[in-house]
Amino acid sequence: MVISPKHIQILETAEKLFAAKGFECTTVRDIAEEAGVNLAMISYYFGSKAKLMEYLFEHRTGNIGMRVENLLKNDSLAPMEKVELLIDEHIERAVQQQRFHKIMLCEQVINKNPVIIKVLRKIKIRNTQIIETLIKDGQKKGAFKKPVDVVLLLSTMIGTVNQMLINKTYYRDFNKLDDLTDEQLQALIKKRLSNHIKKLFKAILTNEP
Amino acid sequence: MVISPKHIQILETAEKLFAAKGFECTTVRDIAEEAGVNLAMISYYFGSKAKLMEYLFEHRTGNIGMRVENLLKNDSLAPMEKVELLIDEHIERAVQQQRFHKIMLCEQVINKNPVIIKVLRKIKIRNTQIIETLIKDGQKKGAFKKPVDVVLLLSTMIGTVNQMLINKTYYRDFNKLDDLTDEQLQALIKKRLSNHIKKLFKAILTNEP
DNA sequence: AATAATCTTAAACATTTGTTTAATTTTAAA
DNA sequence: TTTAAAATTAAACAAATGTTTAAGATTATT
Numbered sequence: 001m002v003i004s005p006k007h008i009q010i011l012e013t014a015e016k017l018f019a020a021k022g023f024e025c026t027t028v029r030d031i032a033e034e035a036g037v038n039l040a041m042i043s044y045y046f047g048s049k050a051k052l053m054e055y056l057f058e059h060r061t062g063n064i065g066m067r068v069e070n071l072l073k074n075d076s077l078a079p080m081e082k083v084e085l086l087i088d089e090h091i092e093r094a095v096q097q098q099r100f101h102k103i104m105l106c107e108q109v110i111n112k113n114p115v116i117i118k119v120l121r122k123i124k125i126r127n128t129q130i131i132e133t134l135i136k137d138g139q140k141k142g143a144f145k146k147p148v149d150v151v152l153l154l155s156t157m158i159g160t161v162n163q164m165l166i167n168k169t170y171y172r173d174f175n176k177l178d179d180l181t182d183e184q185l186q187a188l189i190k191k192r193l194s195n196h197i198k199k200l201f202k203a204i205l206t207n208e209p
Numbered sequence: 210m211v212i213s214p215k216h217i218q219i220l221e222t223a224e225k226l227f228a229a230k231g232f233e234c235t236t237v238r239d240i241a242e243e244a245g246v247n248l249a250m251i252s253y254y255f256g257s258k259a260k261l262m263e264y265l266f267e268h269r270t271g272n273i274g275m276r277v278e279n280l281l282k283n284d285s286l287a288p289m290e291k292v293e294l295l296i297d298e299h300i301e302r303a304v305q306q307q308r309f310h311k312i313m314l315c316e317q318v319i320n321k322n323p324v325i326i327k328v329l330r331k332i333k334i335r336n337t338q339i340i341e342t343l344i345k346d347g348q349k350k351g352a353f354k355k356p357v358d359v360v361l362l363l364s365t366m367i368g369t370v371n372q373m374l375i376n377k378t379y380y381r382d383f384n385k386l387d388d389l390t391d392e393q394l395q396a397l398i399k400k401r402l403s404n405h406i407k408k409l410f411k412a413i414l415t416n417e418p
Numbered sequence: 419a420a421t422a423a424t425c426t427t428a429a430a431c432a433t434t435t436g437t438t439t440a441a442t443t444t445t446a447a448a
Numbered sequence: 449t450t451t452a453a454a455a456t457t458a459a460a461c462a463a464a465t466g467t468t469t470a471a472g473a474t475t476a477t478t
Contacts (some may be wrong), residue, residue, distance in 0.1 A: 022319045024233030028466060039426055043467055058343065102318045108375050109311045110231045121379070128383060151380050152405050159368025164361065166317050170330070171360050174337060196361050198414075203412030204405075237436060247457055251436055259436095 002134060007045060010035045011056050019099035021100030022106065023053060035045075054115045060100045061119055065126045080206065086131065087157060087197050094161045095190055107161055128154060137176070138193075151186045153204055157197055164193055212268075216254060219244045220265050228308035232262060263324045269309045270328060273302075274335045281343060288347030289415065295340065296366060296406050302368045304399055314371055337363060343415070350386065353414045362413055366406055373402055 013035035017026040028049050032039040046052040071089055072082050094101050107116050128150055138144035164171065172178065172185055180188065222244035226235040237258050243250040255261040280298055281291050303310050316325050337359055347353035373380065381387065381394055389397065 004346075010257060021321060022229060022231075022233060022315075024317075025321075027464080038425095039466095040427070040468080041425085043426075049466065057263060106231075106315050106318050106405065109315050110234075111375075112234075124376075124379060125383070149384075149401060149405065151376065151383050154402060155372035155376060156365060156369045156405070156409065159370070159372030160361075160365045161368070162372070163364035163368030166320075167360060167364060168334075171462090174334070174360055192358060196358065196365070199412060200365065200409050203408060236434080238434095247455095248436095249438080249458085250456070253455075257436075 005042075006037065006081065007055075008059075009043060010037060010045060011059055012039075012053070014052055015056055015060075015099050015103065019102045020052070023103070040168075050113070052072060053113070056100070056103075057116055057119050060097065061123055064083060064123055065130075068130055072130065079134060079141060079143045080202070082134055083131075083138075083201055083205065084198055086134075087201065088194055090157060091161055091190055091193050091197070094165065095186060098165055101162070101165065145207060148205060152200065154202060160197060160200075164189055215246065215250075216264075217268075219246060219251060219254060220261070220268055223261055224265055224269075224308050224312065227262070227265075228311045232312070259322070262322070263328075265309070265312075266325055266328050269306065270332055273332055275338075277336060277339055281339065288343060288352045289411070290349060292340075292347075292410055293344055293407055293415065295343075296410065297403055299366060300370055300399055300402050300406070303374065304395060307374055310371070310374065347414065354416060357414060362410065365409060369406060369409075370402060373398055 010031065014026070014031050017030055017034060020026075021030075029039055030041050031052075032042060035195050042049070042052060046055055068086070068089065071085050074082075077085070083118075100190070104120070107113060108120060111117060131154065132150045135144055135150060139146045168189065171189065172180070177185060177188070219240065223235070223240050226239055226243060229235075230239075237251050238248055240261075241251060249257070251261060255264055277295070277298065280294050283291075286294070288399070313329070316322060317329060320326060340363065341359045344353055344357050345360060348355045348357075377398065380398065381389070386394060386397070
C-alpha cells in the first residue's frame with residue numbers, strides 16, 4: 001500500500017482521537033472532520049475503521065525491533081550499561097508516543113482484535129528474547145545474578161511507565177508541582193522514571209546495593 | 210437505592226462482558242441476554258448503561274479504604290511487614306477481581322467518565338496518603354531511607370501487577386508452563402509477583418541488600 | 419487534446435444502538 | 449378477595465453508526 005501525506009494525516013488524527021476517547025467512541029465522522037477530509041475517504045483509503053486501526057499499529061510499531069537491536073550492537077558497553085540504554089529508550093518512546101501507548105494498553109486489555117494481538121505478540125517475543133540474551137551474557141560475565149524472570153522484570157518497566165503516564169496529572173497534584181509547565185513536568189517524570197527503574201533493575205539483576 | 214440479588218446478577222454479568230469486550234462494545238442487549246433478564250430491566254433498575262457502570266464501580270470499590278486501614282492498625286508489626294501486607298493485599302485483590310481491574314485500567318486510560326474519575330481519584334489519594342504515613346513512620350524508626358517518591362513506588366506495584374495480568378498467557382508460553390492449569394498458573398504468578406515486588410520495595414525503601 | 423485512472427464528494431443505506439412506552443403479569447397490602 | 453404497587457415484557461422510537469454508491473472533479477497518461 002502506498003502511503004501519502006494524507007494517509008499519515010488521517011492516521012495521526014485517528015491516533016489522537018482514539019487516545020482521547022477510545023476506539024469505539026471515536027466515529028469515522030469525528031476523524032474525517034478533525035482531519036479535514038471527506039467521510040468516505042477513510043473507507044476509500046483504509047477499507048474500514050478497523051483496518052485503519054491496524055494500519056496505525058503497523059505505522060507505529062514498524063521498526064521497534066530494529067532500533068532495539070542497533071542499540072545493543074555496541075560491544076564496548078557493559079551489560080548493565082546496555083540495560084540502562086534499553087530502559088531510557090523505552091521511557092523515551094513511551095513518553096514521546098504517549099497517545100499510541102495508551103491505545104496499545106487498552107487494546108491489550110481488551111485483547112479482541114486478532115491482527116493487533118498478533119503484531120504485539122511478535123514485538124513482545126522479540127523484545128523479551130533480546131533482553132534474555134543480554135541478561136544471559138551478563139550472567140556469563142558475572143555481572144548479573146541468576147536466575148532472572150525476564151517477563152516479570154519487563155512487566156515492571158513497562159507497567160511502571162504506563163502507570164505513571166496514566167497518573168501524570170495526579171502526580172503533579174500530589175507532589176504540588178503546579179508551577180511546572182507540561183513540558184517541565186514531563187521532563188521531570190522522565191528523569192525520575194529513569195532513575196527509579198534503573199535502581200529497580202539493579203536490585204534484581206546485580207548483587208550491589 | 211435498594212440492591213436486590215437481581216441487581217447483583219446484572220452488575221456481575223455486565224462486569225464480565227465489559228472486561229471481555231470493553232464498555233462500548235458491550236450492548237445492553239448482550240447484558241440482558243447473558244443475565245437472563247429483559248432488556249428494559251436494565252434501564253428500569255439502573256437508569257442507563259452509563260449509570261450501570263457507575264454502580265459497578267461503587268459496588269467494587271466500596272470498602273477498599275477501610276480494608277487497607279484495618280490492615281495497618283496492628284501495632285505489633287514492623288513498617289516493612291506492613292508494606293508487605295499491603296503488597297499481598299493488592300495482588301490478591303487484583304487477581305481475585307481481574308475483570309474489574311481490567312475495566313478500571315481502561316477507564317483510567319480513557320479518562321472520560323467524570324463520575325469514575327472522581328471515585329478513582331478519591332481512592333488513589335486515600336491510599337497514597339495512608340502509605341505515605343506508613344513510610345514516614347518507617348523513616349522515623351530508622352527502618353526506611355528518605356526521601357521516597359510514594360506515587361512512583363505505587364506505580365511500580367500497580368503497574369507491574371496490571372502488566373502481568375495482561376500478559377498472563379504470554380507468561381505461560383514464554384516460560385513453557387503449558388502443563389499448569391489456569392488455577393496453578395494464577396497461584397504461581399501471585400507468588401512470584403509477591404516476591405518480586407517485595408524485593409523491589411526493599412531496594413527502594415531500605416538500605417539492606 | 420482526448421482518454422483513462424484516481425480522487426473527492428454528498429447522499430443514501432442498512433444496522434445497531436440505548437432508551438421509552440404501554441400493556442400485562444406478579445407480588446404485596448388492605 | 450380486592451386493590452394498589454412493583455416487576456416484567458414485547459414492541460416501538462429516534463438517533464447514530466460504518467459503509468457504499470454514483471456522480472462529479474482532478475490528475476496523469478497517451
